Amino acid sequence: MITVRFFSMVREALGVEELSVELSDSINSVASLKRALADQNGAIWDETLHQPNLVHALNQRVVRIEAAVVDGDEVAFFPPMTGG
Amino acid sequence: MITVRFFSMVREALGVEELSVELSDSINSVASLKRALADQNGAIWDETLHQPNLVHALNQRVVRIEAAVVDGDEVAFFPPMTGG
Amino acid sequence: MSHIVVQNVVVQKDVFNAAEQYDLLMRECPGAAIVTFTGYVRDHCDSGCVGQLELEHYPGMTESVLGELGQQASKRFNLKAWRIVHRYGVLDVNEPIVWVAVIADHRSAAFDACQFLMDTLKTDAPFWKREHMTDGSANWVAAKSSDSERRKRWRE
């Protein structure tokens, strides 16, 4: 089981802040997790998770989309940051 | 009559803070003033006023050495600034 | 004088006072050259008047990113001290958003370090701004390409 979190416009578009996902042979990286979420939840998820500038973090660090995911991890998807 | 002022190392080397100088046909610019002061007051003045980085101000503005001087002006000689 | 421990990174909802922050840092570590940056909520924008600014953030990740950026700056610019205070939540116009201060031996290092921290935290720290306009509408602030350009200056 991993935790998936969404922030800002992504959270707002999906209407979800956080969810739990069971890992499997086909969901074992940030890339495959994103693909599964986009494919299985309809057009809004597909569109939102495929926006070109989407940022993904693994255990609170920005990572490359290929990064492997293991049980207990926290993955987050969000738009580019605008702090400061 | 003009006022001539010296600061920092220049003031210290000459042992003079300020003096008055009568303008004449041969003393009518910062350059000619400097030459006259250097020539007429001995080796220390000659050496001090000919140091390569000497800065000269006319009426409290840094000017080129050719600047003309008129009665009532204030000329100053000093080393490069080191504030801040 | 009792010892005051100054946290390097503070992420808080409450308003802060930049002058007080300055005093606090100086008590901890006097130095030769201090540069500070304070960002405040502006009352204007391209498409109307801003009434309030809302800042969403990623608790935990925010603190760790800011802490890492500070450590990078500290090493790269040989800092004697540094401090970042950043707010989240709903902010009124003219309230401070962020305060970054660095202490170094020389002014060039201090200026560079403070700019490094501002340029990197803008693009790397998980904050997202939403402007609430005086007409009741609200919109997410888009990331600026000028900010990602400035970020590139610091890649080694």
Place this chain on the structure above:
Amino acid sequence: MSHIVVQNVVVQKDVFNAAEQYDLLMRECPGAAIVTFTGYVRDHCDSGCVGQLELEHYPGMTESVLGELGQQASKRFNLKAWRIVHRYGVLDVNEPIVWVAVIADHRSAAFDACQFLMDTLKTDAPFWKREHMTDGSANWVAAKSSDSERRKRWRE
């Protein structure tokens, strides 16, 4: 609230407090991006320990040069406000020498303006530093070529 007139340029013998200066400036003019620089007397140098720093200056010319540099910065970087406080006389270790603050709409202008002011006042404002060492000796501080190099960046 009574109106407080903030002088843009202050050249004074007395010690000042940078945090108080910040407060004063902000009361006068809130803005989006504020950068400050404070320089303090260091307790070390190349050739021994500094006990005190003496600053000679050219009264009148100092104020007019600082005023002109501030006006140049204001125009060039579109500042909302600026302020320079510079001391002369005999200063103890860890006392502030100079405080420069600028207020702009954007951080890049604020950082540039503050650096412009520091880089130009170092070489253009008529101050001369003499270090009084703890062993009783004293020496004039030589102008640094790195400072005149930094000055060149701002020639238009």
